[in-house]
Amino acid sequence: MIPLSHYLIVSAVLFAIGTAGVFLRRNLITILLSIEIMLNAVNLTFIAFGRQHGSLDGQIIVFFVMTVAAAEAAVGLAIVIGLYRHRESLNPDTFASLKW
Amino acid sequence: MPETLIFYALSGLAIGASALVIGQRNPMYSVLMLIASFGALAGLYIQLDAPFAAVAQIIIYAGAIMVLFLFVVMLLNAPTEDGAEWDRSHPLRQPAVARFGGMLALLLVVQLAWALLRAGGLSGPVAGQGDVAVVSSVRELGRVLFTDYVFAFEATSILILVAMVGAVVLARREGDRP
Numbered sequence: 001m002i003p004l005s006h007y008l009i010v011s012a013v014l015f016a017i018g019t020a021g022v023f024l025r026r027n028l029i030t031i032l033l034s035i036e037i038m039l040n041a042v043n044l045t046f047i048a049f050g051r052q053h054g055s056l057d058g059q060i061i062v063f064f065v066m067t068v069a070a071a072e073a074a075v076g077l078a079i080v081i082g083l084y085r086h087r088e089s090l091n092p093d094t095f096a097s098l099k100w
Numbered sequence: 101m102p103e104t105l106i107f108y109a110l111s112g113l114a115i116g117a118s119a120l121v122i123g124q125r126n127p128m129y130s131v132l133m134l135i136a137s138f139g140a141l142a143g144l145y146i147q148l149d150a151p152f153a154a155v156a157q158i159i160i161y162a163g164a165i166m167v168l169f170l171f172v173v174m175l176l177n178a179p180t181e182d183g184a185e186w187d188r189s190h191p192l193r194q195p196a197v198a199r200f201g202g203m204l205a206l207l208l209v210v211q212l213a214w215a216l217l218r219a220g221g222l223s224g225p226v227a228g229q230g231d232v233a234v235v236s237s238v239r240e241l242g243r244v245l246f247t248d249y250v251f252a253f254e255a256t257s258i259l260i261l262v263a264m265v266g267a268v269v270l271a272r273r274e275g276d277r278p
Contacts, residue, residue: 001103002103002104002147005216005217006107006111007144008212008216009212009216010114010115012208012209012212012213012216013115013209014114014115014118015208015212016205016206016208016209016212017115017118017119017121017122017205018118019204019205019208020201020202020205020206021121021122022201023200023201023202024201025122027125027127029130029131029169029172029173030122030127030130033122033127033130033131033134033169034122036134037118037121040137040138040141040161043141043157044141044144047145047150047153048148050150050235051148051149051150051235054231054234054235056234056235056241057244059150059153060241060249062153062156063152063153063156063245064252064256066156066157066161067259068259069161069165070164070165070260070263071260073169074168074263074264074266074267075263075266075270077168077169077172077267078266078267078268078270078271079270080172080176081175081176082270082271084176085273090176
């Protein structure tokens with residue numbers, strides 16, 4: 001049997017990859033994809049802990065996280081399309097009008 | 101120990117595909133790699149006796165959300181990220197800041213691993229307590245979802261409705277009158 005800590009380490013590595021993607025990439029779509037990676041890392045943690053405690057609550061929270069991720073992707077991509085129409089670019093450094 | 105082998109293969113695939121998502125500059129390949137990563141994660145969910153989560157992962161994530169991403173990448177004809185696009189005039193935009201971000205992510209993983217090693221009681225096999233038949237039962241999941249969590253479920257439906265209206269409003273062209 002695989003120890004719980006292995007699942008948690010996989011989840012931690014995935015979360016760190018997502019964080020690094022948000023920091024390192026200069027493309028709005030890739031940044032949104034990195035956020036999805038982080039959400040999935042958290043989902044893995046929920047399911048592993050839910051299995052550990054013999055409880056269904058982990059899977060239910062994962063269901064809610066997935067719906068929130070769907071809503072987030074829809075609104076986020078709509079914002080990306082709007083931004084692209086204004087500036088013809090997906091580089092987040094282009095959208096710095098509010099910076100002093 | 102086929103179970104252990106499957107676990108390592110799936111987690112290696114998930115981590116490798118996720119690393120490739122942020123590792124190269126073409127958003128098209130990033131989306132496809134993320135679909136592979138989600139597939140591997142769905143395999144891990146099956147191993148954790150969560151078939152409903154695995155199927156929802158494939159259908160909702162790989163099926164719906166990633167197709168939405170693909171659609172936007174193709175619609176915008178998203179340009180490949182250009183390394184020379186860095187604006188080197190401002191100190192905050194130097195690539196050193198990006199390296200600092202990578203260091204922060206590495207620090208995060210070291211910290212999490214350290215916390216996991218310090219915490220006791222996590223080294224036991226994951227199938228610790230509970231009945232497999234109850235945990236993996238979709239019937240039981242539906243019962244709990246529509247009784248104990250019915251308020252959250254209804255709130256989620258309102259959230260999706262609001263997101264749908266918001267996406268339509270945001271993606272509308274300026275001149276269009278509804």
